[in-house]
Amino acid sequence: MKESLPGNKTISHYRILHQLGAGGMGEVYLAQDTRLDRKVAIKFLPAELAADERATRRLIREAQAAAALDHSNICSIYEVGEEDGLSFIVMQYIEGASLASRITAKALGLREALDIAVQIADALAEAHSRSLIHRDIKPQNIMITVRGQVKVLDFGLAKVVRERDMLESEVATQGLVTEPGMIVGTVPYMSPEQVKGEPLDARSDIFSFGAVLYEMVTGHQPFASENAAATISAILVHEPAPLARYSREAPAELERIVTKALAKDREERYQTAKDAAIDLRKLNQRIEIEAELQRxxxxxxxxxxxxxxxxxxxxxxxxxxxxxxxxxxxxxxxxxxxxxxxxxxxxxxxxxxxxxxxxxxxxxxxxxxxxxxxxxxxxxxxxxxxxxxxxxxxxxxxxxxxxxxxxxxxxxxxxxxxxxxxxxxxxxxxxxxxxxxxxxxxxxxxxxxxxxxxxxxxxxxxxxxxxxxxxxxxxxxxxxxxxxxxxxxxxxxxxxxxxxxxxxxxxxxxxxxLRDHQTENTEAYQLYLKGRYYANKYSTDAIKKSIEFYEQAIKTDPKYALAYAGLAESYFEASVVYLRHDEAFQKARLAALKALQLDETLAEAHTSLALVNMNYDWDWPEAEKHCKRAIELKPGYAWAHDWYGIYLGWTGHLDEAKAELKQAQDLDPLSLPINTDLAGMYFWARQYDQAIELYRKTLDLDPTFTPALGYLGWCYEQ
Structure with a gap:
């Protein structure tokens, strides 16, 4: 756009109010949606991009993909349009400040920085799960609302603009100089593979996220130098200064997290944004506990x-x-x-x-x-x-x-x-x-x-x-x-x-x-323990006994949610050894739903319902929802990680499946099923050497474990 739009100009059914900012990605205006009576932000794309028909089509595809994202930490896209030769994107208007302005004002404490980082990682995890890469994560593309909620902007747009002029124009490299009203450029946050022009995947966003996290904690960009070329060299060759140089309150665990996110080799980084979010949440929780204990x-x-x-x-x-x-x-x-x-x-x-x-x-x-x-x-x-x-x-x-x-x-x-x-x-x-x-x-x-x-x-x-x-x-x-x-x-x-x-x-x-889900009834508790005792023996007679004891516990205390969750697990096991498939899963579903009705925060019940969703209903969205909820409620629950890993594998996300199953293995390293499940993901990924190693480890624990024996034979046939 050659000139700024005048106030009160109407584009489609949007009345332009005033300009919010401008930069290489285009100009952003505050506008009033006259149909829905709400304020929106409209981004008008650069004229040279609008004139490129192929780039415009690509923009529409990317914007459509971004519009499908429904996450509390991602700025919503309402519409993509064109009028009077102007291509524009209509987005959610966010009242707040950019993360860049918060960093410049030195207004971030460690706890707030970690909270913001978790929300950014959650947004990236959601986008990556839908195969959408941002490619331009930086403080200027992150807004903080007045209530402290993070909103990540411009998903998908970076690819369209950067493919046109990556490193060939001043736009991509001029980001070391800030001009009034301009959005700071991208170079200080690029991954090594990005500056080398290599194909990108989600791990490039994780590197950029690490650079943003570093800057939030220290107030300094990790690789900033006197010019763009020097910054690119630093990204490729140099390691950033330790966090402790700028922030004495930064714990060693945060240094580890940032270092892992900023690894030059993408294979050494966090493989998923979700993994980074988990580590950040654990650190945040530890800091809160330590503060509580200190008081x-x-x-x-x-x-x-x-x-x-x-x-x-x-x-x-x-x-x-x-x-x-x-x-x-x-x-x-x-x-x-x-x-x-x-x-x-x-x-x-x-x-x-x-x-x-x-x-x-x-x-x-x-x-x-x-x-x-x-x-x-x-x-x-x-x-x-x-x-x-x-x-x-x-x-x-x-x-x-x-x-x-x-x-x-x-x-x-x-x-x-x-x-x-x-x-x-x-x-x-x-x-x-x-x-x-x-x-x-x-x-x-x-x-x-x-x-x-x-x-x-x-x-x-x-x-x-x-x-x-x-x-x-x-x-x-x-x-x-x-x-x-x-x-x-x-x-x-x-x-x-x-x-x-x-x-x-x-x-x-x-x-x-420290919450507990037990009953107040001593007799019911004893019956529940007996149910658990037999459930863990896995024989036909033992599973039948476990069901009997769980039912007695429920009869003794009808509000005993944990007993219902145990009953659901036993019915799932019964479907394998003696009970008709449809009968077992229907009973498992009823028990799991009853457990959740009594106590929605019971991780075991969410996992049981996920098993029904996956193995009987084939309802993948519900299975994913309950697996994630179980992990959120009880991060140390190995079976929740195991089944979520299986879900990811069954839905074609093998790398994420392996990462999830490795967490389950870390929590339960001697589990025969978990080791076999992880080996299975390597098998389906055609990484047979890794699969063979894990199957052998499993058989070292129990040479008679049939699933490992069968798959090991298949590996040798490949």
């Missing part, structure tokens, strides 16, 4: 009050036995971090069996050592809860020790920034004599929790020990002897005692992460 640190004079001391006193008092406070508990009763963590967890664990009471205290102690001590050199970020030993004379109580182990795994896996090994890998150690260090090496974890369970009549004793596998040192341990039927009264009293204080001192995120 609740023990005041001077508490003398390092032990968690076990408080736990024993609280349980003794609430069991109806008067307790004589020690000097240390009297001094710290209202403010210690240990009590704060115990009471938080107790508030969320109402109504479990006595076994659960003991493991709640265990959970509090682990949280104290793994999180409060996290800022010290001896940081622990990974844990294996080895199968608790049933030391009872009655073998029928085996379900109790297994249930305590599994409940601990489920609860701890919800804590942010703590990797907890999943059940399948853990229970390969059941019945084996394996020391903590050996198990930790095999599972690649730092800490190991072991325990013993003894039940005699209505009495129960649980012993636990937490060990640092790095040097085999004892971190914490204790022994609990309680009456079996006392649990409900004990937990209610503790909850009443501390609920008011917890509402003030704990953030919503922390409460959500």
């Amino acid at each position: 609740s640190k023990e005041p001077e004079g508490t003398g390092g009050l032990s968690v076990a001391t408080i736990a024993r006193e609280v349980l003794t008092e609430t069991a109806g036995e008067p307790a004589t406070p020690t000097a240390e508990t009297a001094a710290a009763r209202s403010t210690s971090s240990a009590e704060y963590l115990i009471t938080e967890i107790r508030r969320h664990k109402k109504g479990l069996s006595i076994a659960l009471a003991a493991f709640v205290i265990t959970l509090a102690a682990i949280a104290y050592f793994l999180l409060v001590r996290g800022g010290q050199p001896k940081t622990i970020d990974s844990l294996a809860v080895l199968p608790f030993l049933n030391a009872s004379t009655d073998p029928d109580t085996e379900y109790l020790s297994d249930g305590i182990t599994e409940s601990l795994i489920n609860s701890l896996s919800q804590l942010p920034n703590l990797k907890v090994m999943s059940r399948n890998s853990i229970f390969r150690y059941k019945g084996r004599e394996s020391d903590a260090q050996a198990a930790a090496r095999e599972l690649n974890v730092r800490a190991v929790l072991t325990g013993r369970v003894v039940r005699h009549s209505d009495a129960l004793m649980i012993s636990v020990e937490l060990v640092d596998a790095l040097d085999n040192s004892h971190i914490w341990g204790d022994q609990y002897v309680r009456k079996f039927e006392d649990i409900l009264r004990v937990q209610r009293e503790i909850a009443r005692e501390v609920s008011e204080k917890l509402q003030v001192r704990l953030t919503g995120l922390y409460k959500e992460r």
Whole structure:
């Protein structure tokens, strides 16, 4: 466009109000949509682009693809049109400021920068899932609304303009000089493959995103030099200065994330924007938890009050036995971090069996050592809860020790920034004599929790020990002897005692992460544990028994959502071994839907419903929705990652499928099905050497595992 449009000029049914900005991509105006009575932004394309019929057709195709994106962090495209020789795109008008202006004003703190980065990554993940690459991610193309919501602009437009004049005109390289009203150019944010003119994929956007993240945190562009040529050279050859040079508050984990995003070799970068978003969310959660713990640190004079001391006193008092406070508990009763963590967890664990009471205290102690001590050199970020030993004379109580182990795994896996090994890998150690260090090496974890369970009549004793596998040192341990039927009264009293204080001192995120989905009915909980015990044996008779126990648990407590989710899983297994396919899946669907009706935040129920969607309904959008929701609710749930990986593979996204299944494998490295599923993706991608390696690893764990044997044979036939 040679001249700016005058105000009040009408194009189609849009009345031009005034210009918002201009640059190599065209001119942007605020306009009034006279039909729908709303403000919109209209981008008029450069005249030379409008005169190119082929480029115009390509623009329309790209804009149509971008218009199909429906995501809260992507600016909506309403229309593509042409009038009086002017080609234009009508977009959502966003009231707010560009990320570029926020960076220039030095108005971003670390937490806000991370929140913005997560939203940008989410937008990219959505676009990439629909095979749409942005190619021009930069602060000028990112808007922040007055409510803090990110909106990414110009999806698809960059390809049309850059294909015409990439590096051949001043437009593409002049971005190092800012002129009034102009949009800053692209070079400082280009990936190495982009400046070399190579074919691009989604990982180019991830590099640009890394450059934007770097600039948000430091206020400096990672590769900016005196001119465009020098900047391109820096992108290709040099590494950016460490974040710590400009920002003392930037944690080491953020340095790792940025470094990975800015890797010169695209194979070494994040392979998907979703992976980057997951790491950023975990970091954000860790920072919030650390801030919360910092606010609740023990005041001077508490003398390092032990968690076990408080736990024993609280349980003794609430069991109806008067307790004589020690000097240390009297001094710290209202403010210690240990009590704060115990009471938080107790508030969320109402109504479990006595076994659960003991493991709640265990959970509090682990949280104290793994999180409060996290800022010290001896940081622990990974844990294996080895199968608790049933030391009872009655073998029928085996379900109790297994249930305590599994409940601990489920609860701890919800804590942010703590990797907890999943059940399948853990229970390969059941019945084996394996020391903590050996198990930790095999599972690649730092800490190991072991325990013993003894039940005699209505009495129960649980012993636990937490060990640092790095040097085999004892971190914490204790022994609990309680009456079996006392649990409900004990937990209610503790909850009443501390609920008011917890509402003030704990953030919503922390409460959500420690949330429990158990029943308040002790009998129903025992029946559920028996259902889990038999469900994990996978034989026909065992699956039938698991269904019986789940149904009894539901009859005892009709609002027990977790029992419905377990029932859905067992019906899915039943479809494989004895029950007619359609009957099994119909029953699984009803159970999963009932679980979600009772508790929408139950990750296991979302996964069960996804299984029905994939294996019976062939409803891919619903399957994807429930897989994603399960992962969002419980990032440490290996089976949610596994089934989402299978979904991605079945829908033709093999690279993303492999990435998702690798996350499942990381959480459950000794799982036969997960290793086989990952190998299967390599097989379908025709990467037979990698597939063979994984199938062999699986067969090393169990030489009789039929699926791995069959696929291994197919690999050798290729």
